[in-house]
Amino acid sequence: MSRVYNFGAGPATMPLEVLEEARENLVDFHGEGLSIMEASHRSKMYDEVHTQALSLIRELYEVPDDYDILLLQGGASTQFAMVPMNLSLGGKAEYADTGSWSSKAIKEAKIQNLDLSIVASSKESGYDRIPSEINFSDDADFAYITSNNTIYGTQYKTFPTTKAPLVIDASSDIFSYPLDWSKVGIIFAGAQKNAGPSGVTVVIVKKELQDRVKESVPTMLRYKTHAEKNSLYNTPPTFGIYMLSLMMKWIKNRGGIEAIAKLNEQKASILYDVIDNSNGFYRGHAQKDSRSLMNVSFNIKDKDADLEAKLVELATKNAMIGLKGHRSIGGLRASIYNAMSKEGVQALADLMKDFAAKNA
Numbered sequence: 001m002s003r004v005y006n007f008g009a010g011p012a013t014m015p016l017e018v019l020e021e022a023r024e025n026l027v028d029f030h031g032e033g034l035s036i037m038e039a040s041h042r043s044k045m046y047d048e049v050h051t052q053a054l055s056l057i058r059e060l061y062e063v064p065d066d067y068d069i070l071l072l073q074g075g076a077s078t079q080f081a082m083v084p085m086n087l088s089l090g091g092k093a094e095y096a097d098t099g100s101w102s103s104k105a106i107k108e109a110k111i112q113n114l115d116l117s118i119v120a121s122s123k124e125s126g127y128d129r130i131p132s133e134i135n136f137s138d139d140a141d142f143a144y145i146t147s148n149n150t151i152y153g154t155q156y157k158t159f160p161t162t163k164a165p166l167v168i169d170a171s172s173d174i175f176s177y178p179l180d181w182s183k184v185g186i187i188f189a190g191a192q193k194n195a196g197p198s199g200v201t202v203v204i205v206k207k208e209l210q211d212r213v214k215e216s217v218p219t220m221l222r223y224k225t226h227a228e229k230n231s232l233y234n235t236p237p238t239f240g241i242y243m244l245s246l247m248m249k250w251i252k253n254r255g256g257i258e259a260i261a262k263l264n265e266q267k268a269s270i271l272y273d274v275i276d277n278s279n280g281f282y283r284g285h286a287q288k289d290s291r292s293l294m295n296v297s298f299n300i301k302d303k304d305a306d307l308e309a310k311l312v313e314l315a316t317k318n319a320m321i322g323l324k325g326h327r328s329i330g331g332l333r334a335s336i337y338n339a340m341s342k343e344g345v346q347a348l349a350d351l352m353k354d355f356a357a358k359n360a
């Protein structure tokens with residue numbers, strides 16, 4: 001068997017141990033004689049998986065008791081609509097625009113005719129940074145940020161302190177560092193980047209925010225519905241939740257989120273060091289103080305598209321895939337989520353150094 005290093009932005013790489021454990025249990029789950037995929041979501045066998053996923057998230061992410069952890073479907077993109085549907089009280093909704101995903105969330109919220117304002121944006125500078133001053137109003141219904149900007153490779157180092165409930169799209173950096181819960185109203189993420197396969201969305205919602213929802217909001221789109229039924233109101237994405245539970249177990253075995261966070265810092269600095277020491281051959285897209293530890297987006301000098309394509313091709317030949325940058329900024333992007341090993345990052349760094357030496 002030969003596995004590639006997958007630097008794709010999402011769905012993204014998963015640890016081999018996790019895939020192997022799933023394979024071992026795929027057709028006969030722990031001797032039950034059937035696959036977890038075939039099991040009723042009301043069965044004892046599935047219930048154990050569901051409970052374990054939720055309890056490992058609570059334990060490892062240190063989720064306080066006044067928050068519910070929901071396992072939903074529809075991806076992070078459905079949250080763009082659910083957030084305003086559930087949180088709007090008819091007052092102001094305030095957003096920070098730090099890239100394509102924030103813009104999509106804003107577009108979706110506008111459909112609901114909110115009194116919406118964009119309080120900070122880095123659009124003018126090509127989304128190369130997190131705005132240094134973000135001032136949300138104390139009396140806003142909610143304040144909205146995207147913690148890690150997957151395409152542009154920027155990330156908040158600290159969250160703004162707000163009186164209004166802070167909503168965080170953490171699709172590309174959930175479970176990658178310990179959270180300061182005192183700042184969080186809602187945090188959500190599609191699982192497919194940092195937490196498992198596509199099809200599951202993790203939403204962690206403060207209980208007190210769930211009663212705001214209006215009568216006109218459909219049952220399936222209310223946080224309260226899912227919170228009251230422990231994410232078993234309807235059939236949850238059972239197999240995805242199983243994979244999520246294995247991912248959480250993997251994090252636990254590696255020493256928890258704090259240990260993972262340290263490793264993430266080391267991994268990112270390996271790549272940023274190559275960029276910074278390349279005499280301008282490589283240019284990081286993000287300003288240094290906004291650099292993402294999850295997505296390293298960069299160009300080759302003069303945005304030389306031929307050289308960039310050549311590097312992507314060379315990497316592919318060396319079993320490193322998924323490095324082509326998003327079409328909106330071109331260049332390259334190395335996504336180095338929790339599951340990407342330090343060895344993988346080092347292999348890419350070595351290739352980049354060698355390529356720069358030969359093509360500078």
Ligand SMILES: *Cc1c(COP(=O)(O)O)cnc(C)c1O
Binds near residue numbers: 077
């Ligand atoms: C990938 C991504 C999304 C979209 O997630 P879906 O699950 O595909 O809807 C939203 N926000 C961010 C920050 C992302 O990286």
